[in-house]
Amino acid sequence: MSFEIQELQDIIRVIVLINLSEGNRAEEASLKKQIDKMCTGSVCVEVDDLDETLGQMAAEGLILKDNTQVRLTEQGMKLGKEWSSLLLKKEPILEVVAGLVDGSITSLVVVLSAFIAGLAFKTAAFAALLTLASVAITNFSSFLLGGITADTADMVTLQTLMNYSLSDIPDKKEREKSLRLIQRLFTVLHKEISRSNIFSAVVCGITTFLAGIVPILSYFALPHPLGLFVSLAIVSAVVGFFLVRYRSRRSRIHWKTTLLETVVIVAIAVIASLLIGGSA
Numbered sequence: 001m002s003f004e005i006q007e008l009q010d011i012i013r014v015i016v017l018i019n020l021s022e023g024n025r026a027e028e029a030s031l032k033k034q035i036d037k038m039c040t041g042s043v044c045v046e047v048d049d050l051d052e053t054l055g056q057m058a059a060e061g062l063i064l065k066d067n068t069q070v071r072l073t074e075q076g077m078k079l080g081k082e083w084s085s086l087l088l089k090k091e092p093i094l095e096v097v098a099g100l101v102d103g104s105i106t107s108l109v110v111v112l113s114a115f116i117a118g119l120a121f122k123t124a125a126f127a128a129l130l131t132l133a134s135v136a137i138t139n140f141s142s143f144l145l146g147g148i149t150a151d152t153a154d155m156v157t158l159q160t161l162m163n164y165s166l167s168d169i170p171d172k173k174e175r176e177k178s179l180r181l182i183q184r185l186f187t188v189l190h191k192e193i194s195r196s197n198i199f200s201a202v203v204c205g206i207t208t209f210l211a212g213i214v215p216i217l218s219y220f221a222l223p224h225p226l227g228l229f230v231s232l233a234i235v236s237a238v239v240g241f242f243l244v245r246y247r248s249r250r251s252r253i254h255w256k257t258t259l260l261e262t263v264v265i266v267a268i269a270v271i272a273s274l275l276i277g278g279s280a
Contacts, residue, residue: 005162005165005166005182006165006166006168006169007166007169007174007178008049008169008174008177008178008181009049009052009053009056011178011181011182011185012035012049012050012053013053013056013057013062014083014087014185015031015034015035015185016031016053016054016057016063016070017062017072017076017079017080017083017084018080018083018084018087018088019031019034020063020070020071020072020076020080021072021077021080021081021083021084024071025066025069025070025071026069026070026071027068027069027070028050028051028054028068028069028070029068031050031070032047032050035050035181054070057076061073061075061076062075062076062079063076086158087158087189088189088192088193088196093250093251094143094200094204095143095200095201095203095204095207096203096204096207096246097243097246097247098139098143098204098207098208099139099203099204099205099206099207099208099210099211100207100208100211100238100239100242100243100246101239101243101262101265101266102135102139102208102211102212103132103135103136103207103208103209103210103211103212103213103238104211104212104215104235104238104239104243104266105266105269105270105273106131106132106135106208106212107132107211107212107213107214107215107216107231107235108215108232108235108266108270109131109270109273109274110124110127110128110131110132110212110216111215111216111219111228111231111232112270112274113274114127114128114219115219115224115228116274121220124220125220128216128220129216132208132209132212132213132216133209135208135212136205136206136208136209136212137205139201139204139205139208140201140202140204140205141201143197143200143201143204143205144197144198144200144201147197147200147201148194148197151193151196151197152190152193155186155189155190155193158186159182159183159186162182163179163182166178166179166182167179211238214234215231215232215234215235216231218230218231218234219231239262239263239266240259240262240263243262244258244259244262247262
């Protein structure tokens with residue numbers, strides 16, 4: 001089993017893995033049609049190429065063939081999700097982390113500022129909603145535009161590396177076929193990634209707003225000082241458990257290291273915001 005692109009069968013393998021990574025079953029003829037659609041006006045992959053690739057995948061324990069139907073094994077599912085994550089950017093790691101951090105910091109700054117300054121309810125509530133909405137919208141636009149730019153650059157780099165590997169294929173016909181197919185594959189992936197960028201931006205914006213609005217509403221809805229304690233407890237739970245646990249699992253870093261990093265960063269950001277606000 002290989003996680004690289006060096007020949008035509010590797011490209012076909014990736015297409016099969018991505019198409020079946022959600023646990024779907026597919027007919028061999030259906031897979032052939034999907035691959036044919038990626039070719040530029042002509043059939044650039046023959047039935048023998050697909051059969052050979054499926055045979056290799058079955059021998060490696062990546063797929064199970066039931067008559068003419070194909071589905072991924074547990075090992076194949078894992079590899080398919082890895083390829084989907086790499087090529088389609090389907091793991092919302094940065095979006096969720098940024099949303100939880102920014103929402104929590106915003107709510108902490110708003111709640112502590114309102115408590116220290118003793119602002120009236122209407123004034124504090126208006127300022128809180130305006131601030132939180134601005135942060136959520138900013139995160140949405142940043143992840144949408146920044147994500148499109150970063151992912152496009154990543155795709156160009158990845159395609160260049162794959163083209164370089166495929167250029168070593170000695171057979172000229174197979175080399176041209178492989179390069180044409182990989183070019184069409186990235187054209188299709190670019191459309192899918194554009195949808196993924198929109199989804200990521202929405203996830204980040206909503207996560208930011210929800211992470212911030214719950215502590216703020218708790219502060220204003222409950223009597224003092226209970227509202228302050230409850231809102232601080234909610235932020236502590238979000239930062240200390242959900243955010244740390246999510247970061248630790250996704251980045252595969254020990255939770256103690258993640259906890260220390262997160263607490264230090266949030267504390268510095270909140271203190272700096274309060275100091276700047278107090279001196280303004």
